[in-house]
Amino acid sequence: MSAEILNPDISRELTPGVVIAATLDTKPGEVELLLKAFKRHGLSYILVDCGVLGSSTMKPDISATQIAALAGSDIDDLRRLANREATLRTMMEGLSVCLDTLVSHGLVRGFFAMGGGTNTALASAAFARLPYGIPKLLVATTVSGDMSRIVDAKDVVLIHSVVDILGTGQYLRSLLDRSAAVMSALVTDAQAHRTSSPANCVGITAFGSTTRAANAAFERLNSLGHEVLVFHARGSGGRAAETFIREGRINLMLDLTTTEITDEVVGGFLTAGPTRLDAAVEKAIPQVILPGAIDMVNFGPMETIPAKFHGRQFLRHTPTTTLMRTSAEEAASVARFIASKLERATAPVAAIVPTRGFSAYDAEGAPFFDPIADQAFVEELEHALRADIPLIKIDAHINDPEVAELATDTLLQLARNNH
Structure with a gap:
C-alpha cells in the first residue's frame, strides 16, 4: 500500500x-x-x-x-x-x-x-x-x-x-x-558530522588471521589519500559491508577476507548469509576478491559443534571460538560460490590467490596448513570463474606484504579502467 x-x-x-x-x-x-x-x-x-x-x-x-x-x-x-x-x-x-x-x-x-x-x-x-x-x-x-x-x-x-x-x-x-x-x-x-560519503572510499574485510594483510592494505590505500573502512568478517561485518555498498558509501571493494562464505557453505556460525558478494555486483563497483581465511569454519565452544562434524580437525581459537579446517571438497564449494556471484559482474573485478596459504593458521608449520585443500580451491575457481575475469596467482602467503601490494595495485588499476 x-x-x-x-x-x-x-x-x-x-x-x-x-x-x-x-x-x-x-x-x-x-x-x-x-x-x-x-x-x-x-x-x-x-x-x-x-x-x-x-x-x-x-x-x-x-x-x-x-x-x-x-x-x-x-x-x-x-x-x-x-x-x-x-x-x-x-x-x-x-x-x-x-x-x-x-x-x-x-x-x-x-x-x-x-x-x-x-x-x-x-x-x-x-x-x-x-x-x-x-x-x-x-x-x-x-x-x-x-x-x-x-x-x-x-x-x-x-x-x-x-x-x-x-x-x-x-x-x-x-x-x-x-x-x-x-x-x-x-x-x-x-x-x-553530517557529510556526504567520500568519492574514493574503499572497503576491506578482515579477520584476526588476516590482520597483517588488512593492515598493510589499509596503510597503503590511506597513504594514497583513500578513505578506508575495515569490516570484521564475522557475519555482521560482511552484512555491514554489503549495506555500505548499497548505500553508496563504498566505491571500491577489497574483499580480502571471504571466510563468511565458508561458514555459509559449510554451516558455520559466522555466515553473512547467501547474499554475500551481491552488493558490489549490483552496484557495479570495482572489486578484488581474495580467499582470506576460507581455510576455516567458525563455531562456538566445542560442545556447540554439530555432531556431523565430529572427527574433523579443530583448533581452539579462544575460549568461545572453535575453528574447523576446511576440506578440499568444501574449499571447492567456496570457489563455486564466489564464481557464481561474480558471473553477473559488469564492473571490473579480479581474483587474487596467494598460493602459500590463506590465513595465519594456513601457513607452513601452522595447524591448518593443507596445500591439497587450498589447491582444490584454486583449481575449482580456475574452472568456474568467468573467462574474462582475471585470476592472479602469487607465490606468497596472504599475510606477506607483497600480497597486499598486489591487491591494492590491482584494485586501483580496476578503478582507473572503470572511468
Missing part, C-alpha cells in the same frame, strides 16, 4: 525530529515521561503509535491506524484477530514503510524505542531500515540477552533498563531523562 497514507504533504505537516516508536495502548504514562525528558533536553520528536491492543487518549503524530494501513491491514481487524505474533509482524512492516517515507522526506534525526519484547521487535524493524549515521537507541530489559539478531549490522546504542519500563516512579524518571540526554548528544553529534 502506498506511503501516501501518511499524507502527501508530510514534509510540511511534521517537524524533523527523533522518531519515537511506542505502544501507547500499554505505555501512555511512560511515554509521557519520555516526552517531558525530550523537551527538557530540547529534542523535537515524531511520536508513532504501534499499539494494537486498544486505543489511547494520547495523540500521536502517526497513529496505529496509519501504521497498520501502511502494511496493507486494518487496525480493527488486527485487534479482532488477537494473534500477537501476526499483528506484531504487521506493525513492524508498517513501521518500516513509515520510516522509509520519513527518511525520504528528511524528517528523521534519530530513532528511540523503549520497553520489553514487543518494543524490541519494533526497534529491530527500525534498525534494519534506517541508514548508518542516524542515531538509534533502545532502552529495554531485553538488551542484557543476545541482541545479535536485533542489532545485526547497524550502529545501535543499547541501554539496559534493569527494571521493566513500567510505571512512573523516580527510577524510571531518572532513567528516561538520562536516556534522553544520550539521544540529545547523539543527535547533536550526528548533525555536526
Whole structure:
C-alpha cells in the first residue's frame, strides 16, 4: 500500500525530529515521561503509535491506524484477530514503510524505542531500515540477552533498563531523562558530522588471521589519500559491508577476507548469509576478491559443534571460538560460490590467490596448513570463474606484504579502467 497514507504533504505537516516508536495502548504514562525528558533536553520528536491492543487518549503524530494501513491491514481487524505474533509482524512492516517515507522526506534525526519484547521487535524493524549515521537507541530489559539478531549490522546504542519500563516512579524518571540526554548528544553529534560519503572510499574485510594483510592494505590505500573502512568478517561485518555498498558509501571493494562464505557453505556460525558478494555486483563497483581465511569454519565452544562434524580437525581459537579446517571438497564449494556471484559482474573485478596459504593458521608449520585443500580451491575457481575475469596467482602467503601490494595495485588499476 502506498506511503501516501501518511499524507502527501508530510514534509510540511511534521517537524524533523527523533522518531519515537511506542505502544501507547500499554505505555501512555511512560511515554509521557519520555516526552517531558525530550523537551527538557530540547529534542523535537515524531511520536508513532504501534499499539494494537486498544486505543489511547494520547495523540500521536502517526497513529496505529496509519501504521497498520501502511502494511496493507486494518487496525480493527488486527485487534479482532488477537494473534500477537501476526499483528506484531504487521506493525513492524508498517513501521518500516513509515520510516522509509520519513527518511525520504528528511524528517528523521534519530530513532528511540523503549520497553520489553514487543518494543524490541519494533526497534529491530527500525534498525534494519534506517541508514548508518542516524542515531538509534533502545532502552529495554531485553538488551542484557543476545541482541545479535536485533542489532545485526547497524550502529545501535543499547541501554539496559534493569527494571521493566513500567510505571512512573523516580527510577524510571531518572532513567528516561538520562536516556534522553544520550539521544540529545547523539543527535547533536550526528548533525555536526553530517557529510556526504567520500568519492574514493574503499572497503576491506578482515579477520584476526588476516590482520597483517588488512593492515598493510589499509596503510597503503590511506597513504594514497583513500578513505578506508575495515569490516570484521564475522557475519555482521560482511552484512555491514554489503549495506555500505548499497548505500553508496563504498566505491571500491577489497574483499580480502571471504571466510563468511565458508561458514555459509559449510554451516558455520559466522555466515553473512547467501547474499554475500551481491552488493558490489549490483552496484557495479570495482572489486578484488581474495580467499582470506576460507581455510576455516567458525563455531562456538566445542560442545556447540554439530555432531556431523565430529572427527574433523579443530583448533581452539579462544575460549568461545572453535575453528574447523576446511576440506578440499568444501574449499571447492567456496570457489563455486564466489564464481557464481561474480558471473553477473559488469564492473571490473579480479581474483587474487596467494598460493602459500590463506590465513595465519594456513601457513607452513601452522595447524591448518593443507596445500591439497587450498589447491582444490584454486583449481575449482580456475574452472568456474568467468573467462574474462582475471585470476592472479602469487607465490606468497596472504599475510606477506607483497600480497597486499598486489591487491591494492590491482584494485586501483580496476578503478582507473572503470572511468
